[in-house]
Amino acid sequence: MILRSDVMTILIADDDRVLCQVLSVRLRKAGYNVVTVYDAMQAIIMAFRRPPDAVVLDINMPGGTGLQVLRQLKNSFKTSGIPIIVLSGSVDPGAVETVTSLGADEFLTKPPDIERLEALLKARLSIGNTEVPGGLAVQHSAKK
Amino acid sequence: MPVHTSPLHKVEVFNKALLLRQLGNDRELLRDIVNLFLESAPPLLSDIKKAVARVDSPSLFEAAHALRGSARNFYAHTVEQAALALEVMAQKGHFLDAENAYRTLEVALDELCCQLREELSRGDSAE
Numbered sequence: 001m002i003l004r005s006d007v008m009t010i011l012i013a014d015d016d017r018v019l020c021q022v023l024s025v026r027l028r029k030a031g032y033n034v035v036t037v038y039d040a041m042q043a044i045i046m047a048f049r050r051p052p053d054a055v056v057l058d059i060n061m062p063g064g065t066g067l068q069v070l071r072q073l074k075n076s077f078k079t080s081g082i083p084i085i086v087l088s089g090s091v092d093p094g095a096v097e098t099v100t101s102l103g104a105d106e107f108l109t110k111p112p113d114i115e116r117l118e119a120l121l122k123a124r125l126s127i128g129n130t131e132v133p134g135g136l137a138v139q140h141s142a143k144k
Numbered sequence: 145m146p147v148h149t150s151p152l153h154k155v156e157v158f159n160k161a162l163l164l165r166q167l168g169n170d171r172e173l174l175r176d177i178v179n180l181f182l183e184s185a186p187p188l189l190s191d192i193k194k195a196v197a198r199v200d201s202p203s204l205f206e207a208a209h210a211l212r213g214s215a216r217n218f219y220a221h222t223v224e225q226a227a228l229a230l231e232v233m234a235q236k237g238h239f240l241d242a243e244n245a246y247r248t249l250e251v252a253l254d255e256l257c258c259q260l261r262e263e264l265s266r267g268d269s270a271e
Contacts, residue, residue: 018177018217025173062206111217
C-alpha cells in the first residue's frame, strides 16, 4: 500500500534546466510538490530515497541514461508502481517502442504541452485510478 | 504572426505566443527562463566551437543536442535547425561543412539572444 500525503510529489529528471524551471513552476502552481534533478544518478537516488507520486523523465539525458532510470525504477519493487511520463525530443517509433517495453506510462514529445501533462498526471494520480483509458499515450508538441 | 519592428522589420526568431501559452502567461517565469538561457547558451556555443575545431564527435553531439533542447523551449526554430545540423554531422562524423554550420548557428543564436534581451527590457520597462 502506498501512503500519500495531501500534496503529491512529482520528480522531474531532465538535464534541460530551462524546461525544468518551466515544469517546476507550472506544476507547483497546479498544486504539486516538485523535486527537480538534472542527471540520471540523482534521479535514481531521489526516487529510491523518497519515492515520488509520479516521475517526469527525459529519456534523452546524456549517454542514454534516461532509459537506465526508467529500467531501474520499473524493475524495483519499491518504485515499479510509480507512473512515469517520458519526455523525448523525437518521436522515433523505435524509442516509443523501447520505453513502452520498459514500462513507461506515457510518452510526450518536447516541449510538452503542459496542460496535457497536467491532465495526464491528474488522471494517473487519481485515487483508485491506476489506468488511463487507451494505455500509453503519445502526444506531439504544439505546432510551431 | 511575425512581429515587425521598425526600421529593420525583424522577423521574430522565437514563437512568443506559444511560449507565453506554455508559461501560463507568467511574465516572471519568462524572465527567469530567458536569463537561464542567456547564461547557458554561450558556454554551449563555445563547447560546439571547440568540438568542431578538435573534430570531436561526442562533444559536438552533446553540446549541440543540449543547445537544441534549450532553444526548443522558446520555439526558436532557426536555432533548433542549425544545432540539429551539427548534431547530425557529429553522429555521422562528417566535419567537412561543420565550420559553416557552426557559423550559421552562431548567427541564429546571436539573433535569438538579442530578441530575448529585448523581450527582457520590454518586460522591465512595463513594470
